[in-house]
Amino acid sequence: MSTRTGPSLTGGTPLRGLDEEEVLGRILPLFAPSADLIVPPGDDAAVLATESRTIVTTDTVVLGRDWLDAWSSGADVGTKVVAQNLADVAAMGGRPTGVLVTLVADPMTSIDWVVDLAAGIAAACQQAGVAVLGGDLSSAPAGVVMVSVTALGNLAGAGSAPVLRSGARAGDRLAVRGSLGLAAAGLHLLMHDQADRHPEAVNVQRRPDPPLEAGPEAAAAGASAMLDVSDGLVRDGGRIARASGVVLELDRDALREFVAQISDAVGEETAWDCVLAGGEEHSLLATFPGEAPAGWHVIGAVRSPAEGEQPGVLLDGVRPQHSGWDHFRNGEGRRP
Amino acid sequence: MSTRTGPSLTGGTPLRGLDEEEVLGRILPLFAPSADLIVPPGDDAAVLATESRTIVTTDTVVLGRDWLDAWSSGADVGTKVVAQNLADVAAMGGRPTGVLVTLVADPMTSIDWVVDLAAGIAAACQQAGVAVLGGDLSSAPAGVVMVSVTALGNLAGAGSAPVLRSGARAGDRLAVRGSLGLAAAGLHLLMHDQADRHPEAVNVQRRPDPPLEAGPEAAAAGASAMLDVSDGLVRDGGRIARASGVVLELDRDALREFVAQISDAVGEETAWDCVLAGGEEHSLLATFPGEAPAGWHVIGAVRSPAEGEQPGVLLDGVRPQHSGWDHFRNGEGRRP
Numbered sequence: 005m006s007t008r009t010g011p012s013l014t015g016g017t018p019l020r021g022l023d024e025e026e027v028l029g030r031i032l033p034l035f036a037p038s039a040d041l042i043v044p045p046g047d048d049a050a051v052l053a054t055e056s057r058t059i060v061t062t063d064t065v066v067l068g069r070d071w072l073d074a075w076s077s078g079a080d081v082g083t084k085v086v087a088q089n090l091a092d093v094a095a096m097g098g099r100p101t102g103v104l105v106t107l108v109a110d111p112m113t114s115i116d117w118v119v120d121l122a123a124g125i126a127a128a129c130q131q132a133g134v135a136v137l138g139g140d141l142s143s144a145p146a147g148v149v150m151v152s153v154t155a156l157g158n159l160a161g162a163g164s165a166p167v168l169r170s171g172a173r174a175g176d177r178l179a180v181r182g183s184l185g186l187a188a189a190g191l192h193l194l195m196h197d198q199a200d201r202h203p204e205a206v207n208v209q210r211r212p213d214p215p216l217e218a219g220p221e222a223a224a225a226g227a228s229a230m231l232d233v234s235d236g237l238v239r240d241g242g243r244i245a246r247a248s249g250v251v252l253e254l255d256r257d258a259l260r261e262f263v264a265q266i267s268d269a270v271g272e273e274t275a276w277d278c279v280l281a282g283g284e285e286h287s288l289l290a291t292f293p294g295e296a297p298a299g300w301h302v303i304g305a306v307r308s309p310a311e312g313e314q315p316g317v318l319l320d321g322v323r324p325q326h327s328g329w330d331h332f333r334n335g336e337g338r339r340p
Numbered sequence: 341m342s343t344r345t346g347p348s349l350t351g352g353t354p355l356r357g358l359d360e361e362e363v364l365g366r367i368l369p370l371f372a373p374s375a376d377l378i379v380p381p382g383d384d385a386a387v388l389a390t391e392s393r394t395i396v397t398t399d400t401v402v403l404g405r406d407w408l409d410a411w412s413s414g415a416d417v418g419t420k421v422v423a424q425n426l427a428d429v430a431a432m433g434g435r436p437t438g439v440l441v442t443l444v445a446d447p448m449t450s451i452d453w454v455v456d457l458a459a460g461i462a463a464a465c466q467q468a469g470v471a472v473l474g475g476d477l478s479s480a481p482a483g484v485v486m487v488s489v490t491a492l493g494n495l496a497g498a499g500s501a502p503v504l505r506s507g508a509r510a511g512d513r514l515a516v517r518g519s520l521g522l523a524a525a526g527l528h529l530l531m532h533d534q535a536d537r538h539p540e541a542v543n544v545q546r547r548p549d550p551p552l553e554a555g556p557e558a559a560a561a562g563a564s565a566m567l568d569v570s571d572g573l574v575r576d577g578g579r580i581a582r583a584s585g586v587v588l589e590l591d592r593d594a595l596r597e598f599v600a601q602i603s604d605a606v607g608e609e610t611a612w613d614c615v616l617a618g619g620e621e622h623s624l625l626a627t628f629p630g631e632a633p634a635g636w637h638v639i640g641a642v643r644s645p646a647e648g649e650q651p652g653v654l655l656d657g658v659r660p661q662h663s664g665w666d667h668f669r670n671g672e673g674r675r676p
Contacts, residue, residue, distance in 0.1 A: 049396055055390065058394060059387055060385055060440060060492065061385035066478050095384040096379075106488050138396060138397060139398060142405070143402070144486070145481075150480070152400070166387050168383050
């Protein structure tokens, strides 16, 4: 179970054996129609029904950096890149409505892998009620495959404001919706060829399933700040802290339940690393002036910085030494 | 003048010497604000003011396939990738409002080149009144640089319908707004180290300047079908012909004026190739049931296929042997 299922990236008919219209002919029928889609892909552009304010975001995955072919199928990659984009829309308090997908691939990439990728994208979109609005296919140097997604969404209601990172205030509760550390634990297990020790964690690493509905729910419940955990709790929490000018005090006891879910599989110390610094989880992290809504786990509190203190994240009164991921400084290696 | 101006792709401080926030700190201040931008980039997502229908499209350029560092500066690349996306919005009859930009680059790419790229993007967006809504930075294997843009736009008025490729009808006039063949002639001259023979053509190759305002104007004037010429007149015309089930009869005399603009520089035969098959021009090609609006050049007519005749493009009654560009079949070479 540690290796991927589904067609391999190479082998079979390569893309270079087909023209663009043949490739699109294999892919486009996979995408379900949507009530929001006024003009489907195939013209110069698509046309999407929108409200007065549209949320837009984009995120890209690159073979060898964001996924390894040995561990993730095309469908895994497609599911994940859609999920991480939709999570950003949800983290603004919005409902995702559409995605555009660009594939830049070595012409030797297998058409079967590309169809599997498209199937993963299609399934993730259908589950979220999101339309595929178009895309682009381009050839790349040998060995290069990357998938870039742009997601659009509506704010939940005409009167609702987007939930930014900058709205956390002293006295708010810090809460998370969804898991923490599972994706990183799954990666750890894949790297150590121990995937069968925690299949759920491996599955979250391959195919995160963000709690998308919780984004608009949190906005309606008065969330003061929100984001999705893509680079790790401490690093992403630090973004809320700096944008809001506050200190987030994590509650070690509240985090123990997340640690407990993975410590048997990866060990106690690694489990804490995963919970505090593990990226790619795409759970929602938010602050609430009042009670957190049902389904959210309170994991800390917001306070004003003391005199001379910088905004940031503290655990037991000190800054955790888990800084998370940076693309260029960390070079070509894999996360975390 | 045949070589680019501006910082080279490598040399100076590489991206890997900076963290993502330092890179963004150099880039984001270049982007002008826009009345359409409700939440600027920097949170999980941006928020854009939209109307009830939003046009969306995406297009990507890859180093070595879509541009060569020897010929195009970062600013050239940024200008061009924005222009080709905005042209797709205009070709639906829309007004572009925003773009998202993804850069996937070898960590050894120079920060100065990236800033030059961003300056080109910023200038092209500012000229068009378009907001930069966000983006993504990712690292790529050595030697790989690609820039992906997604563009959004509004239809000109709440009551106006998008102009598709499928609306051309027998009796319509076929007309073009903007140049034909200049971008391909410019590429030909760069390839033969003769850029000084037609600096304007070389400039169009490096920095196409599509007639964006003409898209909504054509829609208002009743254009029945429209697209932008990205893969060549014959190939793109064929898309209108097939989508509409019609034959487009090109008028050789009307095309002579486009040929005449480049034949001194590239020779008569190559000039015809450039006009008929040259891509990357991003002029608008449309069909009109009545008179074409001012500024459009009528270059042909639309008729129904004869019995047993396939939809397509004819010149002097025969199908031109210029098929245009296909990414995967043509392999890794450069256009055309």
